[in-house]
Amino acid sequence: MTKATETMTNTTVDTAAHDATGARDMTKPVLRLDDIRKSFGSTQVLRGISFEIRPHEVVALLGPSGSGKSTLMKCVNLLEQVDDGQIWLGDTDITDPRANQDQIRSRIGVVFQQFNLFPHMSVMKNVTLAAIKVHHWDRDRAEARALELLDRIGMRDKAGAYPDQLSGGQQQRVAIARALMTDPELLLLDEITSALDPMLVGEVLNMVAELKSQGTTILMATHEMSFAHDAADRIVLLRHGVIAENGTPREVMDESQNPETQEFFAHFRH
Amino acid sequence: MQPQTPAHEVSQVELDRRQYRRQQQIKSVITSLVSTVVFVAVIMVGLHLSPGWPRVKETFFSAEYFVQSFPDVLKGLWLNVRVLLVALVGVAILSTLIALVRTSRSPILFPLRVLALLYTTVMRGVPIIVVLYLIGFGIPGLGLFGRIDPSILGTIAVVMGYSAYVSEVLRAGFDDVHPSQRASARSLGLTAGQTTRLVVIPQALRKVAPALMNDFISMQKDVGLISVLGAVDAVRAAQIDVASTYNFTPYVVASLLFILMSVPFILLNDWYTARLRKRELSAGTV
Numbered sequence: 001m002t003k004a005t006e007t008m009t010n011t012t013v014d015t016a017a018h019d020a021t022g023a024r025d026m027t028k029p030v031l032r033l034d035d036i037r038k039s040f041g042s043t044q045v046l047r048g049i050s051f052e053i054r055p056h057e058v059v060a061l062l063g064p065s066g067s068g069k070s071t072l073m074k075c076v077n078l079l080e081q082v083d084d085g086q087i088w089l090g091d092t093d094i095t096d097p098r099a100n101q102d103q104i105r106s107r108i109g110v111v112f113q114q115f116n117l118f119p120h121m122s123v124m125k126n127v128t129l130a131a132i133k134v135h136h137w138d139r140d141r142a143e144a145r146a147l148e149l150l151d152r153i154g155m156r157d158k159a160g161a162y163p164d165q166l167s168g169g170q171q172q173r174v175a176i177a178r179a180l181m182t183d184p185e186l187l188l189l190d191e192i193t194s195a196l197d198p199m200l201v202g203e204v205l206n207m208v209a210e211l212k213s214q215g216t217t218i219l220m221a222t223h224e225m226s227f228a229h230d231a232a233d234r235i236v237l238l239r240h241g242v243i244a245e246n247g248t249p250r251e252v253m254d255e256s257q258n259p260e261t262q263e264f265f266a267h268f269r270h
Numbered sequence: 271m272q273p274q275t276p277a278h279e280v281s282q283v284e285l286d287r288r289q290y291r292r293q294q295q296i297k298s299v300i301t302s303l304v305s306t307v308v309f310v311a312v313i314m315v316g317l318h319l320s321p322g323w324p325r326v327k328e329t330f331f332s333a334e335y336f337v338q339s340f341p342d343v344l345k346g347l348w349l350n351v352r353v354l355l356v357a358l359v360g361v362a363i364l365s366t367l368i369a370l371v372r373t374s375r376s377p378i379l380f381p382l383r384v385l386a387l388l389y390t391t392v393m394r395g396v397p398i399i400v401v402l403y404l405i406g407f408g409i410p411g412l413g414l415f416g417r418i419d420p421s422i423l424g425t426i427a428v429v430m431g432y433s434a435y436v437s438e439v440l441r442a443g444f445d446d447v448h449p450s451q452r453a454s455a456r457s458l459g460l461t462a463g464q465t466t467r468l469v470v471i472p473q474a475l476r477k478v479a480p481a482l483m484n485d486f487i488s489m490q491k492d493v494g495l496i497s498v499l500g501a502v503d504a505v506r507a508a509q510i511d512v513a514s515t516y517n518f519t520p521y522v523v524a525s526l527l528f529i530l531m532s533v534p535f536i537l538l539n540d541w542y543t544a545r546l547r548k549r550e551l552s553a554g555t556v
Contacts, residue, residue: 113450134464
């Protein structure tokens with residue numbers, strides 16, 4: 001466990017979290033993909049993807065539509081089965097059918113593009129659901145933790161509200177808080193701003209930037225190029241189901257000599 | 271909720287529009303009033319002009335027989351209420367199971383899915399009275415269980431018939447829950463069962479509540495059909511009175527009681543549907 005999100009409760013723990021997780025975790029990847037392959041019918045969507053994410057690293061997964069981003073995210077989250085290859089979460093091979101999939105999912109926090117929150121539950125119920133039902137926390141502990149998280153995103157007063165009473169940006173922030181409730185080892189953000197009004201994108205991205213500063217390990221698929229450039233430690237660029245680029249934002253976005261890569265990023269430089 | 275605009279003076283255009291809307295409203299109220307009065311008058315005159323009216327009136331709407339049969343029929347209605355409550359629980363359980371099987375995707379459940387499909391198809395096609403006869407006379411006819419109270423057999427038949435309808439309504443509700451909801455729940459580590467119970471079913475029920483209430487109201491009157499098996503419910507009690515007096519007023523008494531029983535639920539249904547509509551209309555901010 002990186003316990004990265006523990007820092008959500010306390011801004012000063014940034015360095016402490018590094019200490020707590022120790023040097024061992026710093027070298028050992030949180031997530032490791034080894035030659036992942038996935039086809040739908042005769043279409044090869046992922047054709048041998050390998051990369052790793054180290055503790056406290058923020059990796060942005062970029063690529064044009066159809067490059068395999070979503071499929072890859074779904075494989076990591078066990079919503080899709082890989083056809084070949086292995087995915088390691090810490091020491092667990094999560095592609096092993098003998099592994100407890102529900103337990104693995106509970107170690108990864110996930111936020112989707114939209115419809116994350118359960119509309120029939122209040123914000124508080126949404127945020128505490130998994131802690132109580134999956135991790136068997138008692139209600140008091142779960143609610144205390146939820147209030148801390150909501151407080152940090154300035155939404156403590158919305159604890160009793162229902163999702164449809166919130167703006168899209170607020171909904172996504174609550175969804176992130178919910179994903180962080182039980183200190184996941186990895187946070188997956190799957191195009192979390194794609195369905196938002198441009199006015200609301202900023203508040204969500206600010207929250208992600210804050211998580212990064214606190215040491216949360218994040219894999220995010222996104223179309224927000226400038227945000228990826230500024231916030232990500234590393235960019236993984238997919239093209240036709242293979243990794244076209246894997247490096248720092250500077251290396252991939254500014255200095256790549258690959259014409260296709262240059263063309264991809266040129267679309268976003270207006 | 272209206273923002274305060276103290277200094278604003280309403281424009282002439284808006285005043286005109288309001289006046290026009292008021293006029294239209296008054297016009298439509300008058301139209302509906304007049305048409306109602308005319309309609310009722312035509313019926314009344316028609317009835318009074320028909321040569322048999324006095325006899326029909328005496329046979330169906332006799333005050334004397336009304337008072338006389340009321341206690342018997344009311345006592346019978348108590349059986350309907352009990353049957354209804356038991357059937358409600360039975361239908362809730364059976365139809366949820368059928369709907370869950372129908373919406374499942376696991377290959378292992380394929381035979382069950384076919385069975386559920388057959389069940390809903392056959393049961394919705396067969397008139398409920400035939401189901402009542404089959405269960406009510408067929409099962410005792412097997413001679414396996416000894417004597418079974420006809421009201422129990424009737425309840426079973428009603429549960430079987432209505433579960434087919436209700437399961438299809440529920441299935442539509444389950445299918446209507448956005449796939450992301452299931453994905454979100456599973457991502458949190460909830461098991462498939464927890465996801466269904468905590469996330470899918472509550473949302474599905476909200477979506478199909480008006481349709482379910484409609485089926486409930488319909489079932490409320492159809493529990494009267496158990497009278498064909500000889501159970502002394504409101505309809506049967508009325509029938510007994512009719513047989514001894516040759517006056518049909520007891521049936522009217524039974525109908526009236528059934529209507530009274532359903533009115534609260536009809537009002538509840540209307541209120542709930544209106545509330546849902548309002549909520550959907552107001553949810554335009556996202």
